[in-house]
Amino acid sequence: DAKTTQPNSMESNEEEPVHLPCNHSTISGTDYIHWYRQLPSQGPEYVIHGLTSNVNNRMASLAIAEDRKSSTLILHRATLRDAAVYYCILYRSNDYKLSFGAGTTVTVRA
Amino acid sequence: NAGVTQTPKFRILKIGQSMTLQCTQDMNHNYMYWYRQDPGMGLKLIYYSVGAGITDKGEVPNGYNVSRSTTEDFPLRLELAAPSQTSVYFCASRNFDGGSYEQYFGPGTRLTVT
Numbered sequence: 001d002a003k004t005t006q007p008n009s010m011e012s013n014e015e016e017p018v019h020l021p022c023n024h025s026t027i028s029g030t031d032y033i034h035w036y037r038q039l040p041s042q043g044p045e046y047v048i049h050g051l052t053s054n055v056n057n058r059m060a061s062l063a064i065a066e067d068r069k070s071s072t073l074i075l076h077r078a079t080l081r082d083a084a085v086y087y088c089i090l091y092r093s094n095d096y097k098l099s100f101g102a103g104t105t106v107t108v109r110a
Numbered sequence: 111n112a113g114v115t116q117t118p119k120f121r122i123l124k125i126g127q128s129m130t131l132q133c134t135q136d137m138n139h140n141y142m143y144w145y146r147q148d149p150g151m152g153l154k155l156i157y158y159s160v161g162a163g164i165t166d167k168g169e170v171p172n173g174y175n176v177s178r179s180t181t182e183d184f185p186l187r188l189e190l191a192a193p194s195q196t197s198v199y200f201c202a203s204r205n206f207d208g209g210s211y212e213q214y215f216g217p218g219t220r221l222t223v224t
Contacts, residue, residue, distance in 0.1 A: 097155055097158060098213060
């Protein structure tokens with residue numbers, strides 16, 4: 001599996017944007033970039049995914065570097081409810097599984 | 111839709127006991143998964159199934175068994191529980207959809223083996 005690298009933790013103030021980086025220098029052309037998050041004491045939930053172009057949805061935005069070796073998940077206005085572990089995962093379209101690393105623990109200060 | 115449901119929410123087992131963790135999904139998804147998550151770690155895949163009657167091992171299958179007799183249900187069986195199986199267990203499901211891998215997770219079962 002292609003590997004991703006994320007910072008262990010990040011802090012943010014409420015109502016401010018959060019930029020979560022992810023490095024995936026060994027990504028292949030068929031790998032999709034997915035982000036999941038896990039709120040305390042809950043199962044992971046899907047956030048967003050992309051292949052080459054930047055993507056937006058109601059939860060977040062995903063900015064993908066032109067060479068696809070890195071990406072950034074953007075939470076536009078952090079709330080206390082966004083405090084979670086965020087996982088950046090590469091998924092190959094013919095694969096059957098996701099591989100979860102340790103993720104980035106996001107703390108939001110009121 | 112209830113999504114993915116898991117029972118029980120919590121369980122304490124003695125070493126050597128057995129139990130079955132239940133998982134049901136009502137989204138008619140073909141793919142179902144069992145993960146375990148140890149404290150402070152990411153999720154590790156135990157077993158998965160691509161459809162009724164088909165199961166396969168993930169990264170950490172030892173000490174576990176699964177079956178998939180229906181699309182909806184994917185129970186995980188622990189035989190001869192050991193302290194190393196103390197963990198939070200998550201069941202998940204998804205449909206095959208090309209490039210999107212939106213997987214739906216249950217709320218988890220917290221298991222302690224003492």
